[in-house]
Amino acid sequence: MAGYGKSTLLAAAARRQQDRGAALWLTLDESDREPVRLVSDLLTAAGLSGLDELSAGLEPLRASALRAEPLTMVDSLLEELYDTAVPLTLVLDDLQHLSDSKASARVIDHVLRWAPANMRIAIAARVVPPLRLQRLRLEDRLAYIAHDELAFSREETAEAVRVAGLDLEPENVGTIHRVTDGWPAGVRMAILAARQSGRPHQVPMELRRDQALADYLATEVLDSLHDELRDFVLDSCLDEQVCPSLIDTIRGTLDAEVHLEQCLADGLFLTRGDVSAEEAWYNWHPLFAAHIRRRLASDLPERALALHRAAAEWWRPIDPPTAIRHAMAAGDGEAASRIFADRWLELFLEGRVDAVLEAVDQLPETSARSIDAHLAKALIYGQRGRLDAARSALEAAHGTAKGLPASARSTYEDRMAIVELFRTGYDLGLVQAVESGTALLGRMDQSQHVPDPAIRAAVQVFVGMGEARAQSHHKLSLEMLRSSAATAADNGLVALELTALAESCIPAIAEGHLSEVRDLAAGVLARADQRGWVGLATLAPAVAYLGWLDYWRGNLHEARAQLERSLSMVLPFDWELRGLVLNFLTKTCLALGDLRSARRNAGEITTMIESGRTAPWWPSMLAGLEGLILLAEGGIQEAAALAKVPASDPEYSLAPAHRAKVLVQAGLPGEAHAELDRVLTPEAFVHIECLSRCIEAEAHAALGDLHAAHASLELALAAAEPDGLYGPFLGAGEAMTELLKAHLRHGTAHPTAVTHVLGRIAEGQHHNVTGWGERLTERERVILQYLATNLTNAEIAEAEFISLHTAKTHIAHIYQKLGVSSRRAAIRRAAELELY
Incomplete structure (x- = not known):
């Protein structure tokens, strides 16, 4: 070209x-x-x-x-x-x-x-x-x-800048290269723009407005095309990513694919995009597309408005923010408001909160549906912990709703009710919101008004989440979450369905089918990944479950990666899940010998308990962790003293097993048996059975009762083998190794399991790369470079010719993949991994 x-x-x-x-x-x-x-x-x-x-x-x-x-x-x-x-x-x-x-x-x-x-x-x-x-x-x-x-390589772009006599910082040179994609004429224009403006960091914006570049593209590109292809190019650059059905819809034609392929063959600024989708996608060079849109708007304003209107309708079911952008470009604020009202809650549930706020900013000031904007902001501000701003937005929504006709008020009352429910969760925690959510479902059942399926399914998820966190009514929470998933699936609410399924992973532990739940969690994350929802916060329970199961399977490195990733995803108000993840992350770090990290994680749990917003059984969970940490640090007597402190009520389910482990190591096997009697009940979960029987076998061996030790080992192996829960054996030390060898000679119904465990112990802790090993994509690596600068997210988006929402999505993915929650932490972690 x-x-x-x-x-x-x-x-x-x-x-x-x-x-x-x-x-x-x-x-x-x-x-x-x-x-x-x-x-x-x-x-x-x-x-x-x-x-x-x-x-x-x-x-x-x-x-x-x-x-x-x-x-x-x-x-x-x-x-x-x-x-x-x-x-x-x-x-x-x-x-x-x-x-x-x-x-x-x-x-x-x-x-x-x-x-x-x-x-x-x-x-x-x-x-x-x-x-x-x-x-x-x-x-x-x-x-x-x-x-x-x-096209210029990055080094050649830098050389062109040097030869032009410009002394630019490497990041500014990198920006010029990225926005031009090495197009030599674009690099030349960028150099001229940087020289004339004296503000090299603003080169991307300068290039979009550069008249010389616009004239060049007009004379050297558009004017060289025959009339039919020139008209096609003008019409098809409304979006940088396009597909034939989009262009055919807005133009009223059937030949878009032929013309797109012709543009490729003719060397226009077009490349082939995603080929794995059902329909081929193509990418216009962002500089080229920006100038073509300006040309269309200035030369054919009526045509541009008609194309934007048609594009808004095409994008509406696919990507509401893009549809809203087109509607506003068409001057149709009412259509933009309708799209927002219909889809904002779904976007929120997909985790696209920045897209919701971006859409709010695009809406006309005087919108008949401004109540939706208030409700959306109330929900998002609450989720982010900005409670005062959330209350103000909710009050504004209430005020606007008073002027609505009775026929429209019921829909908004449902939406306000769910916002109120979420606010209760933010203020008081998920468990406390269960009562409000249950009452709301009761009112919906008795009302003559048929609620929005998304509203009902969301309330069911919220109640199911609360019940799951309380860990008291597993069957009830599973019923609620599975009902929500079914309702969401029936109504095409994929994000809500995945959220409900992810939430169901935690209470499903009670059913004992751990490998099946593992497949469910992996399937949920795979479906989310296909849709680009890698960082959807409401999927944190699925990631946490995979980390939890890896811990019990003895895959400690994988467990740590998954648990740290889930921590970066957990919603701010979801203290219960955060505490459970920190609990297992502490034990994982202990098993890996990282006492410093274990202490730090336990310290976070202490801080949360001191805030007064945690469940009553948390102190017993923390006491168990403290005993294990003291034991790892060599403070056996201190650990034993802590283990002898009378148990509180209610108590964390694994606390007796933790105390028993400490007591065995402290040479008090008889007292360990007393603790195990409290946990070894017919209702004990399979992982608790496995751990407790391992400790019981050690206690029997310490007392010299080898027959009883073999019997306990056999029960532990029976619990462990179906789902590969070999972590308790792998972390028990040399005494367990000798016990297992003797047990193999003694005779067992699980020789394969024993051989497997002994092999694992012999080869050391193996380290597989997790299926969600989270390599950064090329685009995410580019964005990662920006994080080490002082550019704002908006400036990063401008520099990369992407929307602010897209930039924030990339940054969120980077945080989640690196297991961090801030820019500074991402820079530090990236340096450790030599990504810079």
């Missing part, structure tokens, strides 16, 4: 050729579509080559060029060239002018076919001309250079 330096490259090659032989240069134009004129120009180019031995033979040819048959004249020219002994280069520049001239193309084909062996031919064109190149390819006599090879 224009501006990639084709002519510059060939001119340099021709100058080099002059030192060894001669160069024939012909720049073609539309007149060369006539083969007679083309041959005449070829003769003129040969005459200007500087070869004296050609001069005499070319004179009679030029005299008869306009009368003779073109191919005959080409043969005569080639005969003259055969007599030259020096290396020759024939340059044919701008050959795209012959694209629709078969007769002139035959002349060039003839030259290619019969050119002398000492001649090299170089062709430059914006469009691959209709030449017969197959034979040359088969004979390996053809080299093809595309725009991606002519």
